[in-house]
Amino acid sequence: MxxxxxxxxxxxxxxxxxxxxxxxxxxxxxxxxxxxxxxxxxxxxxxxxxxTPQYIKDAAKKAIDDGFTFYTPVAGYPELRQEIANKFKRDNNLDYKPENIVVSTGAKQSIANAVLCLTNPGDEVIIFSPYWVSYEEIVKLAEGVPVPLVGRMENDYKVTAEQLEKAITSDTKVVMYSSPCNPTGAVFTEEELMAIAKVLEKHPQIIVIADEIYEYINFEGKHASMANIDFIRDRVITVNGFSKGYAMTGWRVGYLAAHKDIAAACDKMQSQITSGTCSIAQKAATTALQGGNAxxxxxxxxxxxxxxxxxxxxxxxxxxxxxxxxxxxxxxxxxxxxxxxxxxxxxxxxxxxxxxxxxxxxxxxxxxxxxxxxxxxxxxxxxxxxxxxxxxxxxxxxxxxxxx
Missing domain, CATH: 3.90.1150.10 (Aspartate Aminotransferase, domain 1)
Incomplete structure (x- = not known):
């Protein structure tokens, strides 16, 4: 030893x-x-x-009884990816196809897939701060350069478009944020996201990773997604999952939606790390979405x-x-x-x-x-x-x- x-x-x-x-x-x-x-x-x-709501637990038990115990497609069961596409249309007015969606073992893996697929050594990743603890570490793992951009408490910890414009350099490759935010609970409005998108419109090399895992836990009403902004939509990767909104932390099911080429890259990355997410958890997640968000x-x-x-x-x-x-x-x-x-x-x-x-x-x-x-x-x-x-x-x- x-x-x-x-x-x-x-x-x-x-x-x-x-x-x-x-x-x-x-x-x-x-x-x-x-x-x-x-x-x-x-x-x-x-x-x-x-x-976890009982109807979701029941679906998992049924999946076991129905024999869903084999390897799953890397990007997720087709029916789950379709239900996720339906959810985006229902809740966010976003038109995605299953080919745009990759299901992962939690939203953390979705974020890691995206960062690893986009970031070369030395690329700068602007992270709206305060931020979830894993963002910076995932960027470091990809050999990128984390660039925290701090929102002031007086603005509910939200970074402004003006701050972003000053922080962008020729090395900026990714901008990453969460809304609602962990750890602050800050929620970006449509107007704030539009202002940020107009800054990013001038920098076509930059991709946005929008972490929306707390989407349903919103005390202000309508949730705003940057992917709703037409002129930047193809450059936005929207990350979400089941852990927070459906109380399914231990089930480990997350997903991202992105341009089909980015989704294909994330599928490729995941195929060499974990392959497909647990079959039983995917069946439960499919039922969760079919049951709505009551x-x-x-x-x-x-x-x-x-x-x-x-x-x-x-x-x-x-x-x-x-x-x-x-x-x-x-x-x-x-x-x-x-x-x-x-x-x-x-x-x-x-x-x-x-x-x-x-x-x-x-x-x-x-x-x-x-x-x-x-x-x-x-x-x-x-x-x-x-x-x-x-x-x-x-x-x-x-x-x-x-x-x-």
């Missing part, structure tokens, strides 16, 4: 440069503390606390109530700078007022320090903003019960009062 340092020496530069997902890392630490007998309230999860809308109303509850509770915590998220199930307050404060000889130097303090002192798990491109913030998920949110914020308030 090699010594640990010898093993590290043989690992590739690629994996050594890659950061561990901070959301997964915090969830792991929370589980470890809970295993020691502590009552940990976990607000770090980006996962609905609802069960269950998703019910969950969204619960999230709206929880958002309002958490915002009210945060008003009682000195130093938290908040805003009103328009979608998803996160609040991303600025907590920098606590930097430099101490307790029992330990000084809080960063949001990471503060999140670890809250885990050990209050037994509440949240995620530091560093991994999201916003080191002054922390992400709170409200995908949990009202009772747990109330208790968690009560504990946090007591722990923060100890910092002087």
């Amino acid at each position: 090699h010594e640990l340092e010898e093993v590290k020496a043989i690992l590739s530069d690629r994996i050594s440069a890659l950061s561990e997902s901070q959301t997964i890392a915090m969830a792991k630490r929370a589980r470890e503390l809970a295993a020691q007998g502590y009552d940990v309230i976990n607000l770090s999860f980006g996962e609905p606390d609802f069960q 269950a998703s809308l019910e969950m969204t109303e619960a999230y709206r109530r929880r958002r309002n509850l958490l915002l009210d509770l945060m008003q009682d915590i000195p130093g938290f700078k908040t805003y009103v998220p328009a979608g998803a199930f996160y609040i991303f307050p600025d907590v920098s007022a606590y930097f430099g404060k101490s307790h029992e000889g330990k000084t809080i130097e960063s949001a990471l320090d503060l999140s670890m303090f809250l885990l050990t002192d209050a037994h509440v798990a949240v995620v530091s903003g560093e991994a999201f491109g916003a080191p002054q913030c922390m992400r709170f998920s409200y995908a949990t019960s009202d009772e747990k949110l109330t208790e968690a914020l009560s504990r946090i308030k007591k722990s923060l009062a100890k910092l002087q």
Whole structure:
């Protein structure tokens, strides 16, 4: 057996440069503390606390009984891809054919497929920030150059067209964003996306990756897709999936829709990495779409109530700078007022320090903003019960009062 340092020496530069997902890392630490007998309230999860609707579970059981236990086409079953095309027409007024759609093992794989198919070493990828933790790491894996573009809290963390125009260079290849956004809950309007598209119209070499995984969790009404803008549609890759809207995180089904040549490239990439997504999960996903989005809308109303509850509770915590998220199930307050404060000889130097303090002192798990491109913030998920949110914020308030 090699010594640990010898093993590290043989690992590739690629994996050594890659950061561990901070959301997964915090969830792991929370589980470890809970295993020691502590009552940990976990607000770090980006996962609905609802069960998958029963009709979807029933479809999976039927798929097993019907013998759907074999390899699937790389890009997904034709009937699922057709249902996804139907969904785009129904919900987004977008005309796609099955050939435009690639089903993957989660939206994360869809994003990775797209980035790997588009990015050459040295290509710049502009990422609207704050951003989901994996965006930057996926770009690094493709040997691209991540270029975070920071939206201000005063604008609900949304990047403006003017900011984008200044950030574009001759090396820019991709622009990537999410709406509704993880971690901020920001939602771009049609007018804002149009302004951004008009900037991109002048740069035909740039492709857009629009992550719409939180589409149904939207408190403002109509969801806007950049692919609806005719003059840029063929340069937009729309990513979505079933994990958030249908509470199907463990089923691992995501998809992208794109120009047929880009879709074919993603099919090719996926064929050499994982091949087709699980047959049973695909059958369940097909039934999920056929059942419409009524269950998703019910969950969204619960999230709206929880958002309002958490915002009210945060008003009682000195130093938290908040805003009103328009979608998803996160609040991303600025907590920098606590930097430099101490307790029992330990000084809080960063949001990471503060999140670890809250885990050990209050037994509440949240995620530091560093991994999201916003080191002054922390992400709170409200995908949990009202009772747990109330208790968690009560504990946090007591722990923060100890910092002087």
